[in-house]
Amino acid sequence: MNQQLEHKRHTLAHLLAAAVLELYPHAKLTLGPAIDNGFYYDIDFSDGNTPGDEDLKEIQKRMKKLLNKWTEFTHEVVSADKAREKFSGNQFKLELINDIENRGETITLYTCGGFTDLCRGGHSENPKAEIDPDAFKLDKIAGAYWRGDEKNPMLTRIYGIAFDTAEELETYEKQIAEAKERDHRKLGKELDLFTISPLVGAGLPLLKPKGMIIRQQIENYLWSLHKDKGYSRVWTPHITNLSLYETSGHAEKFGDELFRVKGGEEDFALKPMNCPHHMQIFADNQFSYRDMPVRYFEPATVYRYEKSGQLSGLTRVRAITQDDGHLFCRVSQITDEVSTIVGIIREFYKTMGLLNDYWVSLSVRGKDGMYLGGDDVWEKAESSLEEAAKKNDLNYKRVEGEAAFYGPKLDFMFKDAIGREWQLATIQCDFNLPEKFDLKFINENGEKERPVVIHRAISGSLERFMGVMIEHFAGAFPLWLSPEQVRIIPVSDAQNDYASHIYAELKAIGLRVSLDDNKDSMGKKIRNAKKEKLPYFVVIGDKEIQEKSVTLESRDGTSKQMSLSALANHLLTEIETKQI
Numbered sequence: 065m066n067q068q069l070e071h072k073r074h075t076l077a078h079l080l081a082a083a084v085l086e087l088y089p090h091a092k093l094t095l096g097p098a099i100d101n102g103f104y105y106d107i108d109f110s111d112g113n114t115p116g117d118e119d120l121k122e123i124q125k126r127m128k129k130l131l132n133k134w135t136e137f138t139h140e141v142v143s144a145d146k147a148r149e150k151f152s153g154n155q156f157k158l159e160l161i162n163d164i165e166n167r168g169e170t171i172t173l174y175t176c177g178g179f180t181d182l183c184r185g186g187h188s189e190n191p192k193a194e195i196d197p198d199a200f201k202l203d204k205i206a207g208a209y210w211r212g213d214e215k216n217p218m219l220t221r222i223y224g225i226a227f228d229t230a231e232e233l234e235t236y237e238k239q240i241a242e243a244k245e246r247d248h249r250k251l252g253k254e255l256d257l258f259t260i261s262p263l264v265g266a267g268l269p270l271l272k273p274k275g276m277i278i279r280q281q282i283e284n285y286l287w288s289l290h291k292d293k294g295y296s297r298v299w300t301p302h303i304t305n306l307s308l309y310e311t312s313g314h315a316e317k318f319g320d321e322l323f324r325v326k327g328g329e330e331d332f333a334l335k336p337m338n339c340p341h342h343m344q345i346f347a348d349n350q351f352s353y354r355d356m357p358v359r360y361f362e363p364a365t366v367y368r369y370e371k372s373g374q375l376s377g378l379t380r381v382r383a384i385t386q387d388d389g390h391l392f393c394r395v396s397q398i399t400d401e402v403s404t405i406v407g408i409i410r411e412f413y414k415t416m417g418l419l420n421d422y423w424v425s426l427s428v429r430g431k432d433g434m435y436l437g438g439d440d441v442w443e444k445a446e447s448s449l450e451e452a453a454k455k456n457d458l459n460y461k462r463v464e465g466e467a468a469f470y471g472p473k474l475d476f477m478f479k480d481a482i483g484r485e486w487q488l489a490t491i492q493c494d495f496n497l498p499e500k501f502d503l504k505f506i507n508e509n510g511e512k513e514r515p516v517v518i519h520r521a522i523s524g525s526l527e528r529f530m531g532v533m534i535e536h537f538a539g540a541f542p543l544w545l546s547p548e549q550v551r552i553i554p555v556s557d558a559q560n561d562y563a564s565h566i567y568a569e570l571k572a573i574g575l576r577v578s579l580d581d582n583k584d585s586m587g588k589k590i591r592n593a594k595k596e597k598l599p600y601f602v603v604i605g606d607k608e609i610q611e612k613s614v615t616l617e618s619r620d621g622t623s624k625q626m627s628l629s630a631l632a633n634h635l636l637t638e639i640e641t642k643q644i
């Protein structure tokens with residue numbers, strides 16, 4: 065977000081806190097930052113009444129009333145003792161003050177409209193003049209642990225949404241309403257695509273037959289984009305001796321996210337990543353420079369323990385199927401290999417209708433964080449990826465602190481049909497794991513040389529990508545992805561024989577077709593086909609029998625009479641070209 069809007073949202077967090085204190089004097093304030101689309105404030109109401117969603121309008125009304133008096137922010141640099149005196153009785157603020165003091169940082173208090181808060185700054189200079197009272201709205205209430213630690217007290221988080229203008233707020237609210245209609249959890253149930261069983265466990269979705277068709281079509285398409293570009297398919301087990309991840313560094317990195325398994329006297333883990341396994345496949349060969357690059361492809365399921373509160377349908381799960389690929393190459397080959405991957409990404413997302421208005425994050429190291437390898441290795445990896453980004457004319461920007469722990473990456477950000485941004489494809493450059501596993505090949509001088517590893521995933525994960533696609537298409541999948549592609553609907557029993565013939569002919573050429581010959585009226589059959597968001601249905605009446613034709617109806621309301629052969633050609637062409 066731009067700085068001016070961020071300052072408005074931060075100011076509104078202060079305004080929210082001030083309004084809450086007037087209505088709930090017993091409240092203890094903690095933290096209130098600006099966030100994407102708005103702001104929030106975490107508050108402890110344990111000493112009295114706690115507001116609910118029904119109270120948000122009253123709090124919002126008080127905010128707008130206070131805004132008229134908020135004309136100027138002032139700030140004061142204070143000692144830790146003075147700050148503690150100001151916030152005595154509020155253990156949350158006192159903890160923050162102690163942390164700031166221990167870090168040797170300046171403590172500042174900001175005041176506006178008679179309300180003072182502990183803050184680092186970043187506000188609207190004149191809130192009354194700069195903030196449109198019709199451009200913000202309190203949104204919802206949720207629970208949140210103090211400082212995100214479940215061992216700490218549970219607080220009440222009040223969320224608000226805010227924009228520069230009322231029109232932008234209205235647009236956002238329409239997008240949210242549309243998103244609810246497109247929610248993949250809702251559509252997944254309505255379209256019978258997947259389910260989550262409490263007996264199996266949270267975050268472990270089960271794909272039903274229709275959902276599996278979609279997944280298989282995506283996986284097949286991904287392989288078709290790779291098979292003629294030098295990739296070989298491999299397979300690795302779901303479980304491994306823990307020593308593999310101790311060598312790679314994943315055991316330390318993932319910590320409590322690892323599912324650990326005891327087998328007799330041995331310690332195992334369900335794999336959280338595929339890369340260490342692929343390193344072992346590469347290591348079990350005698351490669352020379354003539355073999356490089358070596359490219360492996362594996363759509364494999366990995367497992368990570370995500371907290372139950374973070375799980376969501378298909379988009380946040382504990383069983384993650386990555387369309388994973390690892391390339392082992394020389395430094396001089398990095399740019400060309402990345403260029404090939406970029407070409408695959410562009411073709412894949414063009415097919416999905418997501419290629420417009422995308423951008424790429426060149427994710428590099430930050431000042432803080434646990435990273436493998438020395439500065440020289442990281443500088444080489446970051447410069448190689450940036451060179452590839454420039455060569456491929458990617459709309460990229462450097463983002464510090466978002467690199468993987470073993471190397472920098474290019475993260476591709478795409479917008480769906482209603483403008484929401486998703487991070488999906490990724491390309492990662494890694495000089496560290498080859499070092500960890502002592503990987504080598506023989507160069508043209510007969511010497512051992514260390515390869516570079518490029519990690520790449522085109523869809524990110526199949527589960528999350530399916531969730532995004534369900535919402536992107538609102539369940540109305542293009543013909544090639546649709547679990548059921550066409551339904552044959554006879555007007556009455558008199559047309560059943562001809563309808564069965566059409567059904568058999570279309571099924572024989574590989575179409576996913578069904579025959580609706582039950583006793584319902586034709587109107588109900590058509591309504592059912594539309595409700596299930598089928599791309600096409602074929603109506604068979606007396607006229608079609610007499611003329612040896614069919615009437616093809618599409619979900620967009622268009623219809624066309626044609627011969628059976630013309631119908632087959634039309635559908636097969638649309639599938640082959642993967643039209644949206």
